[in-house]
Amino acid sequence: MKLFDAFSQKAPNKVFFSIVLGALAGVCYAFLIPTVLDSLAPDPGRYATAGSSVETIAGVEVAHYRLAAVFLLTCAFILFARSFSQIMLLRVSMDVATSLRIRIYHRIASAPIVQLERMGSPKLIAALTTDVARIVMGARMLPDLLISIVTLVGMLGFLLYMNAAVFWFVMGAIVFGVVSYQIPMYFGNRYFVRSRHVADDLQESIRALIYGAKELKLNQNKRASFFDELLIEHERKILQYDKRGFTIVRAAMNYGDLISFFVIGAVTFVFVNYHSVSSTELLGVIMALLYVTGPVTSILNFIPQVIVARVSLNKVTQILDELPEEEAEQHPVLDFDWQSIVFKDVCYQHPHAGEGSGFQVGPVSLELERGQVTFIVGGNGSGKSTLSKLMTLHYLPQSGSIRFGDVEVDPRTLVSCRQQIGAIFTDYYLFDRLLGLGGAQVQERVMGYLSALQLDHKVTIKDGRFSTLALSDGQKKRLALLVSLLEDKSLYLFDEWAADQDPVFKQVFYQTLLPELRARNKAVVVISHDDRYFDVADKVLVMEDGRLARVELVSGATRTKAALAGSVSAAA
Numbered sequence: 321m322k323l324f325d326a327f328s329q330k331a332p333n334k335v336f337f338s339i340v341l342g343a344l345a346g347v348c349y350a351f352l353i354p355t356v357l358d359s360l361a362p363d364p365g366r367y368a369t370a371g372s373s374v375e376t377i378a379g380v381e382v383a384h385y386r387l388a389a390v391f392l393l394t395c396a397f398i399l400f401a402r403s404f405s406q407i408m409l410l411r412v413s414m415d416v417a418t419s420l421r422i423r424i425y426h427r428i429a430s431a432p433i434v435q436l437e438r439m440g441s442p443k444l445i446a447a448l449t450t451d452v453a454r455i456v457m458g459a460r461m462l463p464d465l466l467i468s469i470v471t472l473v474g475m476l477g478f479l480l481y482m483n484a485a486v487f488w489f490v491m492g493a494i495v496f497g498v499v500s501y502q503i504p505m506y507f508g509n510r511y512f513v514r515s516r517h518v519a520d521d522l523q524e525s526i527r528a529l530i531y532g533a534k535e536l537k538l539n540q541n542k543r544a545s546f547f548d549e550l551l552i553e554h555e556r557k558i559l560q561y562d563k564r565g566f567t568i569v570r571a572a573m574n575y576g577d578l579i580s581f582f583v584i585g586a587v588t589f590v591f592v593n594y595h596s597v598s599s600t601e602l603l604g605v606i607m608a609l610l611y612v613t614g615p616v617t618s619i620l621n622f623i624p625q626v627i628v629a630r631v632s633l634n635k636v637t638q639i640l641d642e643l644p645e646e647e648a649e650q651h652p653v654l655d656f657d658w659q660s661i662v663f664k665d666v667c668y669q670h671p672h673a674g675e676g677s678g679f680q681v682g683p684v685s686l687e688l689e690r691g692q693v694t695f696i697v698g699g700n701g702s703g704k705s706t707l708s709k710l711m712t713l714h715y716l717p718q719s720g721s722i723r724f725g726d727v728e729v730d731p732r733t734l735v736s737c738r739q740q741i742g743a744i745f746t747d748y749y750l751f752d753r754l755l756g757l758g759g760a761q762v763q764e765r766v767m768g769y770l771s772a773l774q775l776d777h778k779v780t781i782k783d784g785r786f787s788t789l790a791l792s793d794g795q796k797k798r799l800a801l802l803v804s805l806l807e808d809k810s811l812y813l814f815d816e817w818a819a820d821q822d823p824v825f826k827q828v829f830y831q832t833l834l835p836e837l838r839a840r841n842k843a844v845v846v847i848s849h850d851d852r853y854f855d856v857a858d859k860v861l862v863m864e865d866g867r868l869a870r871v872e873l874v875s876g877a878t879r880t881k882a883a884l885a886g887s888v889s890a891a892a
């Protein structure tokens with residue numbers, strides 16, 4: 321993705337039109353100096369009809385009034401063309417910024433969970449907040465750049481017309497100036513790239529500062545160490561790189577500013593000694609060179625902005641590359657019924673974190689049936705959550721297969737199968753409103769659930785929005801359960817849902833809600849360490865070191881808590 325492509329793809333006609341107007345403004349700029357010079361020393365061959373007579377217009381004496389009229393009209397056109405070109409590109413740039421962000425939003429939403437977990441939120445937030453703005457800032461300068469380039473080209477044409485020898489001398493000086501200008505710019509750019517890399521680490525530290533505020537307050541040493549070694553260190557590095565980068569770039573820009581004056585000096589004091597140049601030509605050359613000082617400066621000033629924008633563009637491109645779209649039909653294509661989910665030799669290996677190969681779950685073969693409650697138990701790190709993410713199709717098997725009834729999970733059916741599932745993970749997110757649920761009955765059902773979950777004295781719902789989310793951890797989780805139940809899925813998975821519920825509500829969850837879901841013919845999977853409630857299950861899957869060690873079938877006679885508690889301690 322190139323900087324300019326990002327713009328031209330968005331609104332090609334508008335971009336083209338603003339470029340044409342910018343170019344025309346540049347042509348007119350280049351036209352102003354010859355016009356003024358003409359009025360000072362009229363060439364009888366050109367503007368022959370302009371004459372040198374003085375006319376009185378609206379009480380004001382105007383010399384070379386036709387030339388003055390051309391001058392005025394040119395100025396007016398420049399005002400119009402330049403403003404129009406800039407405003408149009410400004411508006412396109414706003415559209416581009418928004419659509420670039422929306423593109424990243426969509427990519428995040430359709431990326432596999434594994435990739436999102438690997439990338440982490442700080443990188444994505446930095447891309448959305450910093451990089452998109454920098455890209456747009458860079459591209460927004462395009463009309464000015466264009467005006468400057470065309471003005472410069474026009475003035476060089478004028479120099480060629482005045483004196484070919486001077487033209488070639490000036491061309492040589494400009495080429496030398498621009499090439500020598502690139503060298504410090506290259507080094508400046510390297511510092512900007514380094515600074516941008518550290519910006520990701522800074523985002524991570526800022527996240528830690530906010531989310532770890534409680535821990536930092538309770539330990540001064542930890543806090544000092546966090547500030548010195550992470551947060552301030554990242555700030556210091558960014559400052560250092562940016563200072564070095566901008567120092568080099570600024571010095572180079574000042575050098576660039578003076579290029580025109582070096583050339584004027586060289587022409588006035590040296591060049592005239594070796595070539596015949598009339599004083600009229602010299603005056604024209606100097607005026608033209610003074611005039612292009614502005615455009616040359618603005619072309620050179622544009623370069624650092626483009627460098628920064630390109631660094632950001634590379635970062636966004638890299639993120640989009642690292643965040644592939646999931647290979648799946650993105651819209652549900654099937655509406656189907658199923659009685660059981662069958663895992664056959666399913667294997668999943670985490671990407672390696674640190675040393676050694678990643679943790680592997682499987683091969684696992686099992687069956688989840690509707691109208692049954694299945695518990696997954698096992699020690700910490702035995703693979704329960706990984707298995708649960710395979711069940712909810714957030715992780716996809718690297719080998720083996722999963723079937724929902726007759727439907728095999730594959731890229732075509734994946735999204736359809738996911739629509740059958742409701743889950744509350746330990747790191748669940750609670751939206752402040754009901755999304756994708758509408759209708760008058762919903763309000764009634766919400767009120768019923770609020771009362772069943774003992775939240776009716778705390779939360780109400782208005783226009784599909786919860787009155788508050790300022791709740792205790794346990795209450796928030798109940799609200800998440802409410803949303804999940806409203807969505808009325810066929811498979812429910814609760815990852816240690818009851819861990820932060822009080823004993824009374826734990827009992828409600830295990831002994832009332834789960835049996836109710838079973839009675840409503842839902843397949844229910846519960847990850848739990850609450851061994852006193854294992855007898856609620858129909859089936860207990862015991863995980864050990866990534867493998868399904870055994871499946872305990874719990875029927876009326878065999879549902880003994882002791883037996884299951886024993887199997888769990890063995891698994892742990």
Ligand SMILES: Nc1ncnc2c1ncn2[C@@H]1O[C@H](COP(=O)(O)OP(=O)(O)OP(=O)(O)O)[C@@H](O)[C@H]1O
Pocket residue numbers: 437670671672673678679698699700701702703704705706707
């Ligand atoms: N995102 C990840 N990237 C890499 N490896 C991971 C990731 N998540 C988990 N693992 C690895 O998988 C192993 C099993 O983790 P998992 O969360 O499935 O265990 P668990 O049984 O749910 O543990 P707990 O009871 O503590 O929640 C971990 O020990 C870890 O090595």
